[in-house]
Amino acid sequence: MKWLVRPLHEAGFRVVALDHHGNNYVDGYEPEGFLHVWDRPRDVSFALEALAREQPLGPVGVAGFSLGAYTAAALAGARIDPQILWAVLTGTIPLPEIPEFPGALEALRKKHPLDKWSRRALDAAAADLSDPRVRAVFQIAPGVGGLVTPESLASVRVPVGIRWGGADTVNPYDVDTRPYLEHIPTATGSSAGPDVRHDDFFAPEPVDPTVRVRVGREAADFFQQHLG
Structure with a gap:
């Protein structure tokens, strides 16, 4: 994610990139890390709590790619529909290959x-995970929009x-x-770009080698405008 971190840092922002449990190159992959997506906003709020104990945060913006965009x-208020989630888990609605x-x-x-799945788990997925400290959001190739x-x-x-x-077919x-x-x-x-694929944001040889640079700069400009 250096293509996103670098322009934000150069614009004067303090930047923190999270390794979510079960979905990172350090600890490896677990299915919950890809499918229990509602844990991710909690990770961010947990990190913000830890950072706030070190020094004042100032206005907070959150940028994310793919699942990170969800x-x-x-963190700004989007919530998962538990009925659609259950349909995906049971196979009624097919889940695209990850x-x-x-x-x-x-x-x-x-x-x-x-x-053994309980109502408690579905309620956790559908909970309000918004964080009032978040003042602006930048989404890149967002996922989970259908849920x-x-x-x-x-x-x-x-x-x-x-x-x-x-x-983007992912x-x-x-x-x-x-x-x-349409709804926010x-x-x-x-x-x-019309030819930009999902993996062009992380592939070694993207179709458009400028896309990450352009989008990273646009994210920095967006946060400068809305966070100051």
Whole structure:
């Protein structure tokens, strides 16, 4: 994520990048790290609490790529629909393959059989995870758009900037980006390019080698405008 961290740092922001448990290169992968997405906003709030004990935070902005973009929106008020989540877990609604973790849903079912899933778990997924310290959100190739409720998106009040790739088949525009863009009243956004794929934001040889530089600068400009 250096392409995103560097321009933010150069713009004068204090930047923290999280390694979420179960989904990072240090500790490895677990299915919960990809599918228990509601844990991620809690990770950020936990980190903010720790940082606030060191020194005053100042205005907080959250930028995220893919699942991180959902995380950013959740911290501004986006909430998961438990009925849709249950349909995904039971296979009623097919889950697109996760390139980094093929078979993630099957692995999750083995660890957590559906007959042992409780209402408490679904309630946790649908909880309000917003953090009042978050003043602005920047989403890049956002995911989970098909699982969030339009009502929760309509309640978002902080500025939201969105960028997406026109050739993204992992988080397709109509499924994952459009809900954020159309239902968040404060959202503005634009395509990063018609040929930009999801993995062009991290692939060694992206189709457009300038996309990460451009989007990173746009994120810095966005936060300078809205956070000062």
